[in-house]
Amino acid sequence: MNKPPTKSSISTSERRRVVAATTIGTAIEWYDYFLYAAVAGLVFNKLMFGPLEGGLASIVAFLTVGLSFLLRPLGAVLAGHFADKLGRRVVLMVTLFAMGGATTLIGLLPTFDSAGILAPILLITLRIIQGISAGGEWGSAVLMSVEHASADKRGLFGAGPQVGVPAGLLMSSGVLAIMNLLAPGEAFLEWGWRIPFLLSFLLVLVGYFIRIGVDESPVFEELAERGHQEAPRPLRVLLTRYLPLVFTAALIFAGNSTVGYMTTGGYIQSYASNPDGPVALDRGVVLTAVTVSAVTWMLFTLFAGFISxxxxxxxxxxxxxxxxxxxxxALFPLVNTGNIGAVYAALIFLTLGIGLTYGAQSAMYAELFPAPIRATGVSITYALGSVLGGAFAPMIAATLFEATGTTFAITGYLVTASFIGLICTFLLRERKGIPLGLEHETEQSRDHFRFSKRVSS
Structure with missing residues (x-):
C-alpha cells in the first residue's frame, strides 16, 4: 500500500480546495436547516399547526425546530463512527443528499387544510431527517479542513466550515426576503415560501460536484494505513475515557448556540414581525436585518479563526x-424599541460575540481528541452542545414570553447560557498547535483541563 500523504506534502491549492468544498457544502446544508427554522415561525405555525389557538401554534412550530436536535446525537454517533472507520469524505456526501432531499420534499408538502393531521406528521418526519443529517455533517466537514491544514493555520482553515453556517443563514434569509417581495402578503403563505425549499435540489447538485473531487483527510489515510479502522468502538472509548471533556466542551458550544438560535432558530424573525406583538415590524424589514447580521457573523467568524x-x-x-x-x-431592549436602526444595531453587535465564540470551534474541538476517535468525539460533543443549547432555545424563549408577557426572562436565559460557556472555556487548557497525527496519540489523550495535574512527556 502506498504511503498516505503527510501534511507537508499537501499542496496549498489542495488545502484551499478542501476549505472551499467544506465551506460551500456546509453553507448548503445549513441553508436547508435554517430555512426550516425561519419558516417555522412565519408559515408553519399557520399552515401546519393552524388549528392550535393563540401562541400555542408558534410554540409547537418552534418545538419541531428543537425536535430535530434530539436526533442530532444519533446522526453524530452514526457519522462519527463511519468517519472514523470509512473516512470523512463518504459521510459528507451522504449527509448532503439526505439534507437536500428532505428540504426539497418539504417544499412539496400539503397543508393542514388540505391533508389534515398527515401534513404535520410528514413535516416532522422530514425535519427528523434534517436533524440526523445535521448531526453528521459538521464533524466530518471541520476535520477535513483542520486535518488538511498546517499547524499554524488550523484556526483559519477550520473557520471555513464555520463560515458556512452564517452563510447558510445569509442565503436562507436572503431568499426569504426576496420571496417576500415577489410574493407579498397572502401570496407568501400560499406559494412563496415553497420556492426556497425547492431550490435546495439545485444546491445539492452544486455541493455534490464541488465535494466529489476532494481528497480524503491525511489523518484518516494514516489511520487506515496503520489498521486503526479496526480499532475498538470509538463511541465506547469516548464515553469511558473522555466524558468530562465531552460535557465541558459541549457546554461551551451550548453557550454560543443558545444565543445564536435567536436568529438561526427563527425566534427574532417571528417575535419582531408578529403583527399582534409588542414590536410589529414589517416581515421583510426584519428578514433583511437578519440577512445583514448574517454577513457580519460571517466576518467575525472568519476573524475568530484567524486570530485564534x-x-x-x-x-x-x-x-x-x-x-x-x-x-x-442588549438584544431585546433594543429590539423592543421598534426602531429598525436599533434592531440592526442589536443584531450586528450580537454577531461580534457569536462569531468570536464560533470561529475557532473547529480547531479547538479537533485539538481536544486523539486521532482514532476524533471524528466521533468532535461530532458527539457538537451534537450534545446543540441539544443543551440551541435545540429548544426558540421554544423556551416563546414559552417564557407567553408566561411572563415580557422579554426580561428571555434576556436572563441568554446571559446565563453565555456565562456558563465562559466558565467552561476558562476550565480548559490551551492546546493550540498540538500534533494531530497518530504518532502523537499519547500527547493528544491528556492535559485537557487547566486545573488537573499536568503529565510531563
Missing amino acids: DYIGRRATYLVGFVLQIIGAA
Whole structure:
C-alpha cells in the first residue's frame, strides 16, 4: 500500500480546495436547516399547526425546530463512527443528499387544510431527517479542513466550515426576503415560501460536484494505513475515557448556540414581525436585518479563526463570551424599541460575540481528541452542545414570553447560557498547535483541563 500523504506534502491549492468544498457544502446544508427554522415561525405555525389557538401554534412550530436536535446525537454517533472507520469524505456526501432531499420534499408538502393531521406528521418526519443529517455533517466537514491544514493555520482553515453556517443563514434569509417581495402578503403563505425549499435540489447538485473531487483527510489515510479502522468502538472509548471533556466542551458550544438560535432558530424573525406583538415590524424589514447580521457573523467568524492562530483558541473564546454577554443583555431592549436602526444595531453587535465564540470551534474541538476517535468525539460533543443549547432555545424563549408577557426572562436565559460557556472555556487548557497525527496519540489523550495535574512527556 502506498504511503498516505503527510501534511507537508499537501499542496496549498489542495488545502484551499478542501476549505472551499467544506465551506460551500456546509453553507448548503445549513441553508436547508435554517430555512426550516425561519419558516417555522412565519408559515408553519399557520399552515401546519393552524388549528392550535393563540401562541400555542408558534410554540409547537418552534418545538419541531428543537425536535430535530434530539436526533442530532444519533446522526453524530452514526457519522462519527463511519468517519472514523470509512473516512470523512463518504459521510459528507451522504449527509448532503439526505439534507437536500428532505428540504426539497418539504417544499412539496400539503397543508393542514388540505391533508389534515398527515401534513404535520410528514413535516416532522422530514425535519427528523434534517436533524440526523445535521448531526453528521459538521464533524466530518471541520476535520477535513483542520486535518488538511498546517499547524499554524488550523484556526483559519477550520473557520471555513464555520463560515458556512452564517452563510447558510445569509442565503436562507436572503431568499426569504426576496420571496417576500415577489410574493407579498397572502401570496407568501400560499406559494412563496415553497420556492426556497425547492431550490435546495439545485444546491445539492452544486455541493455534490464541488465535494466529489476532494481528497480524503491525511489523518484518516494514516489511520487506515496503520489498521486503526479496526480499532475498538470509538463511541465506547469516548464515553469511558473522555466524558468530562465531552460535557465541558459541549457546554461551551451550548453557550454560543443558545444565543445564536435567536436568529438561526427563527425566534427574532417571528417575535419582531408578529403583527399582534409588542414590536410589529414589517416581515421583510426584519428578514433583511437578519440577512445583514448574517454577513457580519460571517466576518467575525472568519476573524475568530484567524486570530485564534495567534492568541489561542481559549483567549479568543473568553473575549467572545464577554462580548456575547453584553450583546445578549442588549438584544431585546433594543429590539423592543421598534426602531429598525436599533434592531440592526442589536443584531450586528450580537454577531461580534457569536462569531468570536464560533470561529475557532473547529480547531479547538479537533485539538481536544486523539486521532482514532476524533471524528466521533468532535461530532458527539457538537451534537450534545446543540441539544443543551440551541435545540429548544426558540421554544423556551416563546414559552417564557407567553408566561411572563415580557422579554426580561428571555434576556436572563441568554446571559446565563453565555456565562456558563465562559466558565467552561476558562476550565480548559490551551492546546493550540498540538500534533494531530497518530504518532502523537499519547500527547493528544491528556492535559485537557487547566486545573488537573499536568503529565510531563
